[in-house]
Structure formats: structure tokens, C-alpha cells
Amino acid sequence: MPKTDDADIYVQEIAECYSMVLAEKHIEVTADSVFERLHIWCARWAPDFPVNLMRATARQAAAQAGRLSGSELVGQRLRLSHKERSELKIVTIGSYDVDRKTRKRLARDRKRKRDRDRAAQKRALEGRQSREEYLAAHRASRDQPWITLGISRRTYYRRQKKLWLTTGSDFEHVRSVPLIEDALLKDGRPGSQSIMRGSHCERALERSELGGCQ
Numbered sequence: 397m398p399k400t401d402d403a404d405i406y407v408q409e410i411a412e413c414y415s416m417v418l419a420e421k422h423i424e425v426t427a428d429s430v431f432e433r434l435h436i437w438c439a440r441w442a443p444d445f446p447v448n449l450m451r452a453t454a455r456q457a458a459a460q461a462g463r464l465s466g467s468e469l470v471g472q473r474l475r476l477s478h479k480e481r482s483e484l485k486i487v488t489i490g491s492y493d494v495d496r497k498t499r500k501r502l503a504r505d506r507k508r509k510r511d512r513d514r515a516a517q518k519r520a521l522e523g524r525q526s527r528e529e530y531l532a533a534h535r536a537s538r539d540q541p542w543i544t545l546g547i548s549r550r551t552y553y554r555r556q557k558k559l560w561l562t563t564g565s566d567f568e569h570v571r572s573v574p575l576i577e578d579a580l581l582k583d584g585r586p587g588s589q590s591i592m593r594g595s596h597c598e599r600a601l602e603r604s605e606l607g608g609c610q
Contacts, residue, residue: 403442403445404445404449404453405473405474406442406474407434407438407442407445407449407450407453408453408456408457408473409465409470409473409474410434410437411430411434411453411454411456411457412457412460412463412464412465413464414430414433414434414437414457415430415457415458415460415461415463416463416464418430418433419461425458425461426458427451427454427455427458428454429458430454430455430457430458431450431451431454434450434453434454434457435447435450438450467488467489467490468489468490468495468496470489470490471489471490471491471492472490472492474489474492475492476489476490476491476492477491477492477493478491478493478494478499512527
């Protein structure tokens with residue numbers, strides 16, 4: 397155990413562990429029973445720890461009746477940093493510098509990265525396109541026009557397909573014109589919902605050079 401001014405914190409956690417072990421073994425948890433085991437531990441790992449503090453720590457642990465302090469509190473007491481926690485692969489107690497919510501978010505981010513790397517490796521082994529190559533070949537997936545339109549990706553492609561079926565235009569060409577499909581209903585004719593935006597759609601048709609397709 398490190399020789400620091402707060403060595404009693406480490407001894408306190410050990411005392412609580414002995415208290416819990418005694419309770420699990422259905423042995424009466426008393427200050428003396430905890431002190432007996434704590435004294436043996438300190439003789440090896442903390443020989444300079446004062447006996448009077450050892451007895452006070454044993455009494456405090458016995459008073460908890462075999463209950464451990466919370467994992468976050470233990471991490472704060474031991475001043476366990478997130479870096480040390482990760483390097484030592486400690487999962488039973490928290491860290492003093494990164495709270496539980498942030499640790500969960502970081503863990504999700506690491507998992508997403510592992511999943512992406514695994515998927516990329518699998519695509520490479522199968523001779524398929526990488527994510528970068530796919531985005532370079534598909535403008536819509538790269539530019540994400542559905543975000544500008546305020547609709548979902550699925551709705552965007554569904555409307556583009558409807559426009560392609562209506563106009564007979566090449567789908568790859570029509571896909572780069574995200575404003576036209578708002579003017580089309582199921583039968584392909586402008587309706588009451590699109591009359592107010594008719595001039596806007598006409599300009600979109602002119603820009604896309606699809607005016608002669610209807």
C-alpha cells in the first residue's frame with residue numbers, strides 16, 4: 397500500500413470487504429472480528445498503519461453490517477483515474493475524474509468504432525467497396541439531401557422512386573434533384589398540396605432539365 401497521508405482510505409475499503417465476507421459466511425460482524433482480520437492484512441501490506449486507527453476503522457466497518465460503499469464513492473476515495481481504470485481493466489468500481497454517464501458514452505463510442513472496423517475488414521476480405529468508395533460513387537449518400545429537406549432518408553428515396561416511376565427519367569439523374577418529388581402525388585399529377593409551391597417546383601424542373609419528361 398502506498399505510504400501517503402490518506403492511507404486510511406485504503407484500509408477502510410479493506411475493512412468493509414472483510415465485514416461483507418463475514419456477513420456472507422454468516423459469521424457475526426463485530427469490531428473485534430473485523431479487526432482480527434484487518435490486523436493480519438495490515439501486518440503485510442501496511443505495517444506502519446497505527447493500531448488505534450485500525451481499531452477505529454474496524455468499528456466503522458462493523459457498523460455497516462456487511463454493506464459496501466457505492467462503486468462511485470469507492471473510486472472517488474481511492475482517487476482511481478479513468479485512465480488507470482481502463483489500463484487495469486477495473487469494472488467493479490468507478491473513477492473520480494469521469495462519471496458513470498460519461499463512461500457509458502465512451503464505451504458506446506468505442507464499441508461503434510470496433511464495429512465499423514470489423515465491418516470494414518469484412519468488406520475488404522469479401523472484395524466489396526469500402527465506405528469511402530461507396531460515398532464517392534453515390535452523391536446522395538454523401539450529400540444527404542434529406543437533411544436539408546427535413547425528411548428521413550427512407551422518405552427521400554421513396555419519393556424519388558415515385559418520381560422516377562412517374563416521369564420515366566433515369567433514377568440516378570433524378571436522385572440529384574431533391575425538390576421535385578414534393579410536387580407529385582400518387583398519380584403523378586400536381587395536387588392541392590403542391591399548387592402553392594408550383595413555381596418553386598417549376599424552377600427545380602428547369603434546373604434539372606426534366607421539363608420535357610412529363
